[in-house]
Amino acid sequence: MKSTYRQRYRYTPWSAAALALGLVVGLSACGGSKAPAGDGQSGQAAQKTAEAGQEEKVTIEYWQYQYPAKVELIAALIDEFQKKHPNITVKQTNFPYDQYNEKVATLVPAGKGPDIINLYYGWLPKYVSSGYLQPLPESAFSEEQIKKEYFPFVDTAKLNGKYYAIPTAVRTLALFYNKDLFTKAGLDPGKPPATWTELVDTAKKLTQQDKNGQYVVEGLAWQPNAQLHHWYRDALVYQAGGKDISDDRRKILWADSPAGLEAFKYLIDLSLVHKVGTKDFYNDDITAFKKGVAAMNIDGSFQLGGIKKDAPDLKYAIAPLPSYKDKATQVSFWANSITKGVKGKKLEAATEFLKFLTSKEVQEQWVEKVGELPAKREVALQDKYAKDEKLGPFIQQLPYAHAHFFVDEKLERDYFVEAVDQVTLKQVPVEKAYDELVKKTQKLFDDYWAKQDKK
Structure with a gap:
């Protein structure tokens, strides 16, 4: 359903006054009387005001x-x-x-x-x-x-x-975490995970499953089609020592070093090996976090307003993304x-x-x-944002933030999610799924630039 907001210009007392003044000036001119210099200037000003009120809408x-x-x-x-x-x-x-x-x-x-x-x-x-x-x-x-x-x-x-x-x-992306669930698990809410290893260890301690192995609480929300594909390209790859794309925006560089595969495997292992979260738990990652059944979530600053409105009593904090060999985050x-x-x-x-x-x-x-x-x-x-407990962790990451150049945002996201599903749902070897992801993504770029070069 389409929703529309309309605001329209309304006739105001000011425009009425301007019109009246304009009429007075006009009548004086018709009478042929000689107005004093001061009155003439006032009349001209009134006329300009009237004309402004009649400016094309x-x-x-x-x-x-x-x-x-x-x-x-x-x-x-x-x-x-x-x-x-x-x-x-x-x-x-x-x-x-x-x-x-x-x-x-x-x-x-x-x-x-x-x-x-x-x-x-x-x-x-x-x-x-x-x-x-x-x-x-x-x-x-x-x-x-x-x-x-x-x-x-x-x-x-x-x-x-x-x-x-x-x-x-x-x-930018950062780590959202539930302070109450940290305390319940015997963890210090003042010390969120700061490295890849700490993120895995902390998520394991926060994860809760029932006797049938079903998740009760995710240690880390795991939703590849939400923010995790961004986390991979613009954060994990760089953190592992690699680079996302060439300076001329033509070549995907994930496979140019071991970093791309290492980052891809790390992301998948969070669910497949470490079992700290699963796809579509409580429908999606942010819903699970708002409901208090996901202890941590990789998400964007744009969620702050929604959490404030939908989960005003949620006790949570924000930390910079856990790092590895280098610091990096995604920006969009x-x-x-x-x-x-x-x-x-x-x-x-x-x-x-x-x-x-x-x-x-x-x-x-x-x-x-x-x-x-x-x-x-x-x-x-400004200090009021940079030192804010919620906004500060996002802002302090801006100097080392990366924005991937998309040639087709939807297809690039779909290819990533398909590659993850191949490994987690169909038991395709991670190396094979990754190689196919790189090839398909590169073809998108090749096709895009081939068309641009003909123009």
């Missing part, structure tokens, strides 16, 4: 997927924006996550989609190559400005030498883009709305209401 449409905390915040932000820009009306439209890309593919090419779209950064290559988007106006979002104000990984929004999207907020973001056919007054209005959404004030509201981190360095690194 424009309506723009904003799309984002249905994530309650974001939908509610954007609705409030639209009200705030329209008070500052009374001649711009912003209409918000939302779709379920699993329908979002389908709606874009159907409506945007037909010119029936949004003027501004909120999209996952991993979708950008596909959206740009499909002709859905236009580059951001350089007058408002120059490369120099973006590089100066934003964290370096925002460069993943730059394709063919131009930026096609700009984020309000970013998210949802960003706003302007669709291809937007021009003229609509483009001006869309640009103003994007400038508003990336302002310091809005980024601070986003932290408080959603839990995602400010995209601008000077905002994120």
Whole structure:
């Protein structure tokens, strides 16, 4: 079901006053009387005010997927924006996550989609190559400005030498853990696991199973199609001493060193060998964590708002991702883009709305209401966030965060999950499943770049 929020410009006493003044000036002119210089200046000012009130109104449409905390915040932000820009009306439209890309593919090419779209950064290559988007106006979002104000990984929004999207907020992965379950297991909640080995040992102590071997409490939530595939590419591989992708974004480097396989095996062994968690326990990882039946979870800062709303009494803490040979975490973001056919007054209005959404004030509201981190360095690194017990562990990892360049986010995720399932459900040797994963992922990149090189 599609939900829509509409805010419209309303006729105000100020516009009525301006109109009345304008009429007075007009009548005086018709009478032929010579007005004093001071009165003439007042009349001109009143006329300008009246003209401003009659300035052409424009309506723009904003799309984002249905994530309650974001939908509610954007609705409030639209009200705030329209008070500052009374001649711009912003209409918000939302779709379920699993329908979002389908709606874009159907409506945007037909010119029936949004003027501004909120999209996952991993979708950008596909959206740009499909002709859905236009580059951001350089007058408002120059490369120099973006590089100066934003964290370096925002460069993943730059394709063919131009930026096609700009984020309000970013998210990193960290370790969520239930302090009550730590205490119950005889563990110190003030000492979360800091290494790969400690994560396994701690998860084993926290895991509870019944007499039939069914999980009662997962030591570590284990959901490959949630955040674990990100954990693998942008954290585990780097932590094991490897690298995700070449600098030119053309080659997957997992198999160029032993690190890729070691990281893949570590992730799978958490469930297959150490038996600290299983796929789809309580439907998914975050549901299990909120209900207190998953003691730890690898997840993103964007979950903070949902936990606060859905599990306000949950006693939990956040820690940086456990490390190995090096420190690393994954970073990602949802960003706003302007669709291809937007021009003229609509483009001006869309640009103003994007400038508003990336302002310091809005980024601070986003932290408080959603839990995602400010995209601008000077905002994120303020003491009130960097020293916060929940936000701090996410923010302190930003200097060594990595953002994978997706050519097809859905297929890359699906290939990863299929490889994991091959090992855990069909007893395929881990080396064979891994080799197939690398080959299939590389083919995606080869096909993508072959098409780009022909343009």
